[in-house]
Amino acid sequence: MNRFFYSLSLRCLSPFLLAWMGLRARRAGGDWGVVSAERFGRLRKAPVLPNLVWVHAVSLGETRAAQPLVRALLERGENVLLTHLTVTGREEGARAFAREIEQGRLIQQWLPYDFPGATARFLDHYKPVTGILIEREVWPNLLAAARRRNVPMMLVSARFSDNALRTVLRAGKVLQEAYAGLSVVHAQTLQDAQRLEQAGVAAVRVSGNFKFDVRVSAEQVEKGREFVAVLNRRVITIASTREGEDEMFIQAIQKHVRRMRSQGQDLEETAVFRLVPRHPQRFEAAAQMLAEAELPFVRRSATLQYGDCSASAVREAQNAMVLLGDTVGEMARYYASSHVAIVGGSFAPLGGQNLIEACAVGVPVIVGPNTHNFEQAVSDAIHAGAALRAPDAEAALQLALQLLDDPRRLAQMSEAGVDWVLQHTGAVQRVMDSYQALRGE
Secondary structure (H helix, E strand, C coil): CCHHHHHHHHHHHHHHHHHHHHHHHHHHCCCCCCCCCHHHCCCCCCCCCCCEEEEECCCHHHHHHHHHHHHHHHHCCCEEEEEECCHHHHHHHHHHCHHHHHHCCEEEEECCCCCHHHHHHHHHHHCCCEEEEECCCCCHHHHHHHHHCCCCEEEEEECCCHHHHHHHHHHCHHHHHHHHCCCEEEECCHHHHHHHHHHCCCCCEECCCHHHHCCCCHHHHHHHHHHHHHHCCCEEEEEEECCCHHHHHHHHHHHHHHHHHHCCCCHHHCCEEEEEECCHHHHHHHHHHHHHCCCCEEEHHHHHHHCCCCHHHHHHHHCCCEEECCCCCCHHHHHHCCCEEEECCCCCCCCCCCCHHHHHHCCCEEECCCCHHHHHHHHHHHHHCCEEECCCHHHHHHHHHHHHCCHHHHHHHHHHHHHHHHHCCCHHHHHHHHHHHHCCC
């Protein structure tokens, strides 16, 4: 398929694609602007800054990964255009860069749909000096429009699976030309680099994963550690759970509670579990499942009114079996107030979620069997002694409980996680060096 037929197919299928986007937006909640003028590149009233560096982070994970790079650009004095495809990504960007948005140094915008006219209008309006795509977002018409306007495009912290390579090869000329048109590509791993070269990229540099350069909020870490000290209970955090996983872990917790009761043990002496769904739209569903399971729980949003370590907040947490993490932007606090972290997305066939932030805070990590989105990082973390793998949710919960009874191993895994993250930092600086070279500096 060439780009003409790709664009023709996109136009013919656009009613169905927009309907799918609308359905996705309705399920997720929030204002996605599915049929807004911005999605079609109509931006006459949108603000513009001079010499914009355009960074595209499609969703929540990519926006979090992009934060160290965006910070580096802002600290260098650049003006930044930050685009997204999903509402969770846009909300995270608005939270992370609220001060810079207020100062007029960063603009947020929806990425336009990949129609030739929409992408042309978008680039003509903002006139970016460079475009930087995070991890995997490659759109043929967007990249073609950038080439025509001599806007150099970078793909950074790139991950590229076997499935992605097969998709590119099946699509033929249209995607291979898009990849070949990238000016600079920085892959996370050697395997990613090799697959990207097969997809058409002329030369790929292996620079590592941006997520190792995460700047963990010292304030959140301090608050989390203060909370767990006052709580005086051991905490197992089940983080970033996705569709189907909440049920798995709630059932596993129920089995644990029944086992404890049958043995005549006091439940207040056992661990407390924190459940943190990855997407905000699933907070209510998780609360409903906990209520139906008759597990005593308290919502983080409900205790915020009392203050982090107030007597009321601590008392409610001490009386609960499950702490429901139903807030956004507090993952560092959640990890810092944990003794063990089980990282979700890996217990259903979804590819896994990022375990690096937990390791950076010094929390031993357990993952499930499905981690292909982060396979190199997971493999390295296990080899370093910072993480363990369990075959299913119930086994993960039992393994976490066993670790709580082995303080020496907990301490070893905690230290190993911090050391492992420190050893892999530097991806952002390597990309910044390429960026400056691309700009002729």
